[in-house]
Amino acid sequence: MAKRIVLVERPPLNTCTGCRICELACSFRHDKTFNPEKSRVRVVRTEYGISYPIICHQCSKPPCVEACPTHAITKSREGGLVSIDESLCVGCGLCVERCPFGAIILHPNKNVAIKCDLCGGDPSCVRSCPERVLALADVNIVAQRTRTTWVESKSSGGG
Amino acid sequence: MTLKYSAYTGRYLRVDLTRGEIKEVETEEWRARSYLGGNGFGTKVLWDEVPKGIDPFSPENRLVFSTGPLTGTIWPTAGRLEVIGKSPLTGIYGDANCGGHFAPELKFAGYDMIIFHGRSKRPVYLWVEDGRAELRDASHLWGKGTWETEKIIRKEHGDERIKVASIGPAGENLVRFAGVITSGRAAARSGLGAVMGSKNLKCVAARGELDVEVADDEFFDYAYEIQQQILSNEYTPSTSRYGTPGLVNPMNEISRFPTKNFQRGDFPYANEISGEVLEKKFLARRVGCFACPINCGRAAIVREGPFKGTYTEGIEYETINSLGARTWNRDMASIIKGDLLCDDYGLDSISTGGVIAFAMECFERGIISEKNTGGMKLEWGDPQVVLELIEKIVKREGIGDVLAEGVARAAKRFGKGAEYYAMHIKGMEMSAQDPRSQQSYILAHVTSTRGADHLKGFPCIDETGYVDAAIKRYGEQYLPEIVDGLSTKYKPMVVKDGEELGAVTDSAIVCKFGTHFPPAYYWPELARGISLATGMQLDVAELKRIGERIYNLQRCFNAREGMGRKDDVQPKRIMVESGTGRASGHTAGPLLEPMLDEYYELRQWDKKTGWPTRAKLEELGLKDVADELDKLSRSKRARK
Numbered sequence: 001m002a003k004r005i006v007l008v009e010r011p012p013l014n015t016c017t018g019c020r021i022c023e024l025a026c027s028f029r030h031d032k033t034f035n036p037e038k039s040r041v042r043v044v045r046t047e048y049g050i051s052y053p054i055i056c057h058q059c060s061k062p063p064c065v066e067a068c069p070t071h072a073i074t075k076s077r078e079g080g081l082v083s084i085d086e087s088l089c090v091g092c093g094l095c096v097e098r099c100p101f102g103a104i105i106l107h108p109n110k111n112v113a114i115k116c117d118l119c120g121g122d123p124s125c126v127r128s129c130p131e132r133v134l135a136l137a138d139v140n141i142v143a144q145r146t147r148t149t150w151v152e153s154k155s156s157g158g159g
Numbered sequence: 160m161t162l163k164y165s166a167y168t169g170r171y172l173r174v175d176l177t178r179g180e181i182k183e184v185e186t187e188e189w190r191a192r193s194y195l196g197g198n199g200f201g202t203k204v205l206w207d208e209v210p211k212g213i214d215p216f217s218p219e220n221r222l223v224f225s226t227g228p229l230t231g232t233i234w235p236t237a238g239r240l241e242v243i244g245k246s247p248l249t250g251i252y253g254d255a256n257c258g259g260h261f262a263p264e265l266k267f268a269g270y271d272m273i274i275f276h277g278r279s280k281r282p283v284y285l286w287v288e289d290g291r292a293e294l295r296d297a298s299h300l301w302g303k304g305t306w307e308t309e310k311i312i313r314k315e316h317g318d319e320r321i322k323v324a325s326i327g328p329a330g331e332n333l334v335r336f337a338g339v340i341t342s343g344r345a346a347a348r349s350g351l352g353a354v355m356g357s358k359n360l361k362c363v364a365a366r367g368e369l370d371v372e373v374a375d376d377e378f379f380d381y382a383y384e385i386q387q388q389i390l391s392n393e394y395t396p397s398t399s400r401y402g403t404p405g406l407v408n409p410m411n412e413i414s415r416f417p418t419k420n421f422q423r424g425d426f427p428y429a430n431e432i433s434g435e436v437l438e439k440k441f442l443a444r445r446v447g448c449f450a451c452p453i454n455c456g457r458a459a460i461v462r463e464g465p466f467k468g469t470y471t472e473g474i475e476y477e478t479i480n481s482l483g484a485r486t487w488n489r490d491m492a493s494i495i496k497g498d499l500l501c502d503d504y505g506l507d508s509i510s511t512g513g514v515i516a517f518a519m520e521c522f523e524r525g526i527i528s529e530k531n532t533g534g535m536k537l538e539w540g541d542p543q544v545v546l547e548l549i550e551k552i553v554k555r556e557g558i559g560d561v562l563a564e565g566v567a568r569a570a571k572r573f574g575k576g577a578e579y580y581a582m583h584i585k586g587m588e589m590s591a592q593d594p595r596s597q598q599s600y601i602l603a604h605v606t607s608t609r610g611a612d613h614l615k616g617f618p619c620i621d622e623t624g625y626v627d628a629a630i631k632r633y634g635e636q637y638l639p640e641i642v643d644g645l646s647t648k649y650k651p652m653v654v655k656d657g658e659e660l661g662a663v664t665d666s667a668i669v670c671k672f673g674t675h676f677p678p679a680y681y682w683p684e685l686a687r688g689i690s691l692a693t694g695m696q697l698d699v700a701e702l703k704r705i706g707e708r709i710y711n712l713q714r715c716f717n718a719r720e721g722m723g724r725k726d727d728v729q730p731k732r733i734m735v736e737s738g739t740g741r742a743s744g745h746t747a748g749p750l751l752e753p754m755l756d757e758y759y760e761l762r763q764w765d766k767k768t769g770w771p772t773r774a775k776l777e778e779l780g781l782k783d784v785a786d787e788l789d790k791l792s793r794s795k796r797a798r799k
Contacts, residue, residue, distance in 0.1 A: 011444075013445075017446055020450065021450055021452065033371065034372070037267075047310075048443070049444055049458040130390060
């Protein structure tokens with residue numbers, strides 16, 4: 001199974017607080033500048049202070065791939081990474097419209113679609129997250145951990 | 160020529176509200192090099208442009224919103240905003256600082272700073288977007304709370320990413336301790352929200368997609384290194400978990416927790432309003448400021464009782480003290496409600512609690528009675544009284560109209576010895592550090608350039624004794640006194656250092672969480688970080704000189720307004736009444752003068768006047784300032 005960036009929270013500590021360090025790390029990694037508008041990860045913060053980082057899930061059946069008229073977006077067979085060939089992208093924004101999460105954005109200067117490319121395997125956002133709630137992981141492994149944590153919480157106190 | 164330093168936008172705005180004109184100016188090299196940003200920028204504007212003796216509510220007053228070179232970058236905690244102006248509460252230099260997300264947005268929108276002057280005929284707001292700015296009508300926003308103002312602006316522009324810094328009804332009604340609020344974060348000390356109100360300026364709304372670029376790519380890795388340094392500091396995890404409310408119990412234990420208007424330094428019910436209670440019963444979630452790895456913000460929600468459903472973003476230690484212990488109020492839900500009211504109406508919660516506690520004490524002592532209060536019984540510890548007084552202050556209704564002037568003016572109005580119970584320095588209500596239990600604060604409160612203040616000197620080293628940091632920062636030779644809260648030894652050195660470090664953090668702009676407490680990084684790291692960001696090649700000595708220059712210029716602004724050593728005093732009560740607990744038998748009296756002597760000497764200020772000497776000012780490149788002060792004292796002598 002392919003790896004993607006996932007959110008793993010353990011409240012009350014280790015929660016997404018909306019500090020947006022991931023956005024800054026992402027924009028610097030890709031564009032050598034600090035500009036959240038150039039970030040592939042976007043932290044949404046609601047009126048009541050709930051924060052959640054939105055980032056590409058590297059879908060198994062990516063709507064963006066289907067939407068792209070120039071075949072600029074492809075999903076790799078082995079790693080599962082959904083990537084954009086900027087030289088083929090015409091900046092029509094159809095993928096942006098179709099992504100159910102809003103995880104694809106048109107770059108404000110280059111006017112091509114941009115999305116999480118996992119930084120070649122060492123994601124800048126994961127490294128920078130001070131709450132350590134972002135992880136590069138296989139979702140099924142995450143599920144395994146969640147199962148274990150849940151079971152342990154049920155049996156606590158039983159010795 | 161555009162600015163040669165990176166990390167700045169290289170432009171700022173001058174907004175003439177009288178004429179409705181906006182001018183874009185290039186950020187000058189000398190300004191960046193000598194004053195860095197934020198606090199330094201604002202200080203320089205005030206000295207240059209605010210004439211001696213003007214009414215802070217007059218159109219001539221300046222109101223400065225400033226960012227710094229690190230704002231908008233990934234440097235830990237670099238999301239803060241500085242607001243500077245002549246204070247209507249104190250009549251001297253005033254500034255306020257807050258976190259949140261507004262300042263970086265202003266920078267992404269293209270500006271290092273905005274200087275407002277004049278007064279608009281009608282309510283207006285400034286809209287700033289991607290290197291453009293315009294004044295827009297704000298008639299429909301006037302009278303609205305800060306939360307609703309933000310909501311309306313976002314809706315009107317159809318963009319939820321817009322960040323807003325606004326005033327509420329308190330600022331509009333010229334409450335002298337009104338603040339500027341951005342999403343529940345308050346730049347509220349000094350009453351600059353009222354200056355904004357006097358200018359008919361409701362808010363600044365910003366949205367930007369522009370880059371913030373640094374000089375050296377190494378900045379990115381270095382910022383990460385500092386982030387790790389902060390996260391691995393032994394005091395960071397508790398700050399992250401409990402936020403500033405986590406200080407309630409420890410500060411109460413050392414009797415540094417002002418209670419009942421400074422009648423005592425400890426509150427018997429502190430454990431009902433502590434950080435632990437907040438987490439257990441009221442925590443909604445932890446919320447972070449822009450680029451902050453500590454994330455001390457505590458969003459709280461009241462889940463039952465009369466205040467059920469009250470949600471507030473970021474209740475702090477200071478507010479818990481001022482609306483809690485200071486007024487003998489042990490009802491945490493009402494404190495959360497009061498915090499929301501202060502944020503929404505745009506009040507400084509520190510001064511608000513201070514003025515309410517003062518009124519309660521005056522009532523207790525018979526200085527005022529139900530005749531003055533419109534029949535209200537101002538009983539200690541009654542949460543309803545606290546909340547009702549907040550409403551009256553904001554609306555300037557009855558007794559609220561007097562209290563809206565702050566404790567110093569209210570005391571004059573009440574007479575009958577009320578001044579003794581007015582806990583203020585230079586007109587600013589005291590924050591929650593009872594100096595009788597931490598002697599460094601005797602000095603730090605009185606040498607703060609904006610009046611009573613915990614954040615200028617911010618001497619943490621002797622609070623509960625941070626030995627490791629003390630050794631690292633000052634050297635082993637100063638132990639054990641330097642970490643002893645009840646000793647005055649070496650504290651002038653600590654306070655001076657904290658003030659200059661603070662002037663730099665407030666100019667860079669970063670949070671004092673990291674530099675002052677937890678003491679995770681210091682001058683060398685800041686010098687390197689700012690250098691990598693800007694390309695300035697600053698060493699520690701030069702950065703210290705910038706801090707010293709800024710602080711001296713603030714002092715000179717106050718000197719020009721007639722302040723000097725005579726004004727560097729603590730309120731009489733804590734000079735003569737002893738503290739409680741560990742501060743039993745200790746007052747803030749006898750030790751103040753010797754500490755001041757030593758402090759002035761370290762600063763090379765005149766011991767008699769408390770003014771910076773010509774030699775010091777010239778050393779800091781402030782010859783013109785020295786000339787002006789000389790002229791002033793010559794004309795003063797001539798008048799005599």
